[in-house]
Amino acid sequence: MKQIITIALLSFFVFGCKSPQETENSLNADVIVYGGTSSAVIAAVEVAQSGKSVIIVSPDKHLGGLTSGGLGYTDTGDKSTIGGLSREFYHRVWLHYNDSSAWIWQKHSEYGNKGQGTIAMDGENRTMWIFEPHVAEQVFEDFVAENNLTIYRDEWLDRENGVEIEDGKIISFKTLSGKIFKGKIFIDATYEGDLMASSGVSYHVGRESIDTYSEKWNGVQTGVLHHQHWFREKISPYKVPGDPSSGVLPRISTEAPGEYGAGDDKIQAYCFRMCMTNHDENRVSFPKPASYDPEQYELLVRMFETGRKDWFQKFDAIPNWKTDTNNHGPFSSDNIGMNYDYPEGSYERRKEIIQEHTDYQMGLLWFVANDPRVPEDIRTEMATWGLAKDEFSDNGNWPHQIYVREARRMIGDYVTTENDVLSKRKVPRSVGMGSYAMDSHNVQRYITPEGYVQNEGDIGVGAPPYSISYGSLIPKKEECTNLLVPVCVSSSHIAFGSIRMEPVFMILGQSAAVAAGMAIDKNIPVQDVDYSELKTELETRKQILAK
Structure with missing residues (x-):
């Protein structure tokens, strides 16, 4: 059932913000925020606190995206x-x-x-x-309640015919339920960038070549082996080791990986960030998926046979004897190569991909805890772990948000590249900062010319704190003048590998909302917001713009 939190009339006097207007299926506000991510909530809070009316239109029932979806570390x-x-x-x-x-x-x-x-x-x-995930979600819900935000949940953009454009401006968009949302400014704060794409704004999916933006770490990175997420030992990819005629093991591509530095349309792997526990009072045993197929994990068996024992390395501790469990190693929760259709896929196709990832990862947990081919010490310890009973209680204790590490990326007014992240050029019009390493997870698993299995695409390159340009939040002026995009920002693949952190998405969500308010006040395109004035407003709100 859709949940609606309605703005009380008292909010005008308490917060100075205006109430959205509703008539029949048409809903109006100064700013319409599309998305249920952490960035979406923070953007809406800023709009309300700035005295403007705002509506969050969320495809999700739960707020917070990955921040409340398992990424607690x-x-x-x-x-x-x-x-x-x-x-x-x-x-x-x-x-x-x-x-x-x-x-x-x-x-x-x-x-x-x-x-x-x-x-x-x-x-x-x-x-x-x-x-813990539920703590993060409650903080977001507190933000909503305190600022009397209006939210329409489980509302999905009509991506085919739902966006009305006039003279380069979004007038409204329609959701699949038939509701129409009208605003002066729109903010796309989804991981997928559906409103951006449906509005005719330019974007990119996949990796650019190293020549596109004069980068080193973009494109196909064969032979580049960072972290510990690659096969150190020579492992045969074939069902009968060494015999290509026997066929290839599951989850290994038979396609060539591409030339080093070349661009492609592939994206880094997704997974679920698992909230697990070994505290018996709160532990639910790993469920065995209906589609369970132990042969999907044959490559993991061969990895274990090499003597690798680092299975538990990313069981990162969060409070109350729980974990944020992330991928680790060459074969783990990252479902390499199985998400390429996701960014552009229909809602139905995305659901299929999410289900496949669920089956794969749920089956992986069951396999390691139960299959006799898993080394006994690892299997025995894994059997002491399970899902946390008090998390994601309405979803079988399984995270409600898959980790969309990368989908569409806008090609906007300014494209952030590794040259910005590595401080090789001065960033204009800072609206916030990033500071994480340029981090891409593996993109593909392939067969080397020597006949062994290997992963490709995992990159980790340290970066000092760097500024993010306002130009990366806005489309080109000729494409759309009243849209801001604080999640699927204008950046190259490898630069996005640093930007794509949840604290940064919240920072950019707030900065986008401040700019939206200024554009409304002066009735100007978002591209014409005076940066010196924007900078003053951001600093007043304690945003960090430079170090």
Whole structure:
């Protein structure tokens, strides 16, 4: 059932914001935010606090995207670059865990306080970067309630005929339920960029060549082996080892990977970030999917036979004896090569891909905990783990959001590339900062000329804090004048590998909303917002624009 949180009339006097107008199936507001991600919520909060009316149109029932969908071991990078409402989110997480009642299954003193490149619970700065999924979702719902935001959930854009364009402006869009949303400014804060694409804005899917933007780390990266997510040992890809006539094992491509540095239409692997626990009182045994096929994991068996023992390395601890479990190793939860259709796929096709990823990853967990071909020590320990009973309770304790690491990327007013991320050129019109390494997960699994299996596309290149240009949030002026895109930003594949962190999406969501308000006040295209004025407004809101 669709849930609607309606703005109270009192909000005008409390917050100074205006109420959306509703007539029949037509809903009107100053700003329409499409998406249910962390960026979408923060953008809407900023619009409301700036005194404008706003509606969130969310395809999702749950708010927060990956932040509330299992990614609780936050990719912070340099946390001093995180300001504004993004930092407020992590402050509220800190307030939650500073209360002893939050520690239900575990004593606070038993928690190790380890974060990603930082301590988890930073008392000095009153922030916490590591959290349980339901805690993150509650913080977003608190933002909604406190700002009396109007949300239409489970509302899906009519991607075929739903967007009305007039003189280079979006007038309205229609959802599959028949509702029409009209606004002065629109913000596409989805992972997929559906509103952007349906509005005729230019975008790219896949990897550009290294020549497109004079980059080193873009395109096909055969022979580049970062992290530990590649096959160190020589493993045969064939059903009968060494015999090509026997056929290829599942989940290995027989296509050539492409020339080094060449562009392609492939994207980095997706997975679910798993919230797991080995605390028996809160543990649900891994379910065995109906489509379970142990042969899908034959390559993992061969990997184990080489002696690799690093299966548990990314079971990162979050409070209450839980984990944010991410991929690790050459064969893990990353479902390499099985998501290429996702960015442009129909809703039905995307559902098929998500189901295939669910079956694969659920089957993988079952396999490692139960199959006798798995080394006994790993199998025995894995059997002590399970899903957390008190997370994702309406979805069989399975995350409600797949990790869409990359889908469409706008080709906008300014394209952020690795040259910006690595500070090789000066970034104009900063609206926020990133600081994470340029991080792409594997893109394909192929057969080498020598006849062995190998992965390709996993890149990890460190980067200092860098600014992100306002031009990367806006389309080219000739394409659309009232749209901002804070998630599927204008950037190259490898630059997006750094930008695509949840704190940054929240930062950019707020900055996009501030610009939207300024464009409304002066009745101008988003491309004509005066940057000096925008900079002042952002700094007033404690956004960090440079270091």
